[in-house]
Amino acid sequence: MPGPETIAAALAAARARLVAADVPDATTDARLLMQHVLACDHAGLILAGERSLTVAERAAFEALLSRRLAHEPVSKILGEREFYGRLFHVTADVLDPRADTETLIDVALEQPARRVLDLGSGSGALIVTLLAEWPEATGVAVDLSETALAVTAENARRLGVAERLTLLQGEWFAPVSGQFDLILSNPPYIPTAEIAGLEPDVREHDPLLALDGGADGLSCYRAIAGAAAPHLAPQGRIIVEIGAGQGPDVARIFAAAGFRQGAERRDLGGHVRALLFTFPA
Numbered sequence: 001m002p003g004p005e006t007i008a009a010a011l012a013a014a015r016a017r018l019v020a021a022d023v024p025d026a027t028t029d030a031r032l033l034m035q036h037v038l039a040c041d042h043a044g045l046i047l048a049g050e051r052s053l054t055v056a057e058r059a060a061f062e063a064l065l066s067r068r069l070a071h072e073p074v075s076k077i078l079g080e081r082e083f084y085g086r087l088f089h090v091t092a093d094v095l096d097p098r099a100d101t102e103t104l105i106d107v108a109l110e111q112p113a114r115r116v117l118d119l120g121s122g123s124g125a126l127i128v129t130l131l132a133e134w135p136e137a138t139g140v141a142v143d144l145s146e147t148a149l150a151v152t153a154e155n156a157r158r159l160g161v162a163e164r165l166t167l168l169q170g171e172w173f174a175p176v177s178g179q180f181d182l183i184l185s186n187p188p189y190i191p192t193a194e195i196a197g198l199e200p201d202v203r204e205h206d207p208l209l210a211l212d213g214g215a216d217g218l219s220c221y222r223a224i225a226g227a228a229a230p231h232l233a234p235q236g237r238i239i240v241e242i243g244a245g246q247g248p249d250v251a252r253i254f255a256a257a258g259f260r261q262g263a264e265r266r267d268l269g270g271h272v273r274a275l276l277f278t279f280p281a
Ligand SMILES: C[S@@+](CC[C@H](N)C(=O)[O-])C[C@H]1O[C@@H](n2cnc3c(N)ncnc32)[C@H](O)[C@@H]1O
Pocket: 094, 095, 096, 097, 098, 101, 119, 120, 121, 122, 123, 124, 125, 126, 142, 143, 144, 145, 148, 170, 171, 172, 186, 187, 188, 189, 209, 210, 211
C-alpha cells in the first residue's frame, strides 16, 4: 500500500503520465482536474500543495485522470466550458465550444439585433451568449440533434435567457419561419475524409454530426446560403464561421446565392474565422 501522497507530488506524477500519453496542455489539465476534486481555484491549489491527498481524493483524481489519459477533453470530463466569459454546460452530445468561435460574437456585437437565429446551436454558445449580451433580443435556435438542442435549452436556462429563446429541431431553415436581423451559424465544415486524421480529443469526443461538412467540407454552407434570403430582415446580417482556408470558397457560395460580403475577422491564430454577408448584393 503506497503511503500518503502530497497534492504537489500527485500533480507532478499526473503531468508526466499525460505528457507520455501525448495529451496537449498536460500541466493545465492536471491542475484543472485536481482543482475540481478539491473544489478550489488555482490559488487554493498552490496553498494546499504540501498537504496529503485523502484516499477518497486520490481515487477521485485517478478516475478523472484516466479519462483524460484516454483523450477525453477536460471540458467534457468536468461538464463545463467557459465561452465569452460565461460557463456553459457541455456533454458528449455537443461540440466543445472553441475560443475561435468567440470571433463570431465580436463581429455580431458590432451592430445590435432584436431577432437572432442560430443554425446548429449545439451547446448554445452563440445564441445564449448573444441573448445574454442583448437583454432586449429574442432568439431561435435550430439543431438537427434533439440531444444537442436539450443542451442549448439547459444553458439558456442556466444563463437566464430561456424565456427569450425558441428551440426548433430540424434541418437548417426547414423548421424556421419569419425574418431575423442576425443569422449566425458555425456549421460542420471538416471534409469527410479528413475526420479520421483529427486529434483523438476531437475525433472521439465531438459528435460526428458537428464535424462532418461533406466531401469538400462546404455542403452546409451551400444549404444555408441557398435558403437564407427569405429569412433575412432588411439590413439583416449573416455571420458564419469557416475552417482555415475556406474563405474564398464560402464567399463564392454566398455570392452565387445573391449575398454581398462584408467584414471578415481573423481568430487569435491569424486564420480568417468569421465571414459576414448582407442581402442583396
Ligand atoms: C460545429 S457545431 C456548432 C455548435 C455551436 N453552435 C458552437 O459554435 O459551438 C454544428 C452544429 O450543427 C448541428 N447540425 C449538423 N447538421 C445539421 C443540419 N443539417 N441542420 C441543423 N443542424 C445541424 C450539429 O448537431 C451541431 O450541433
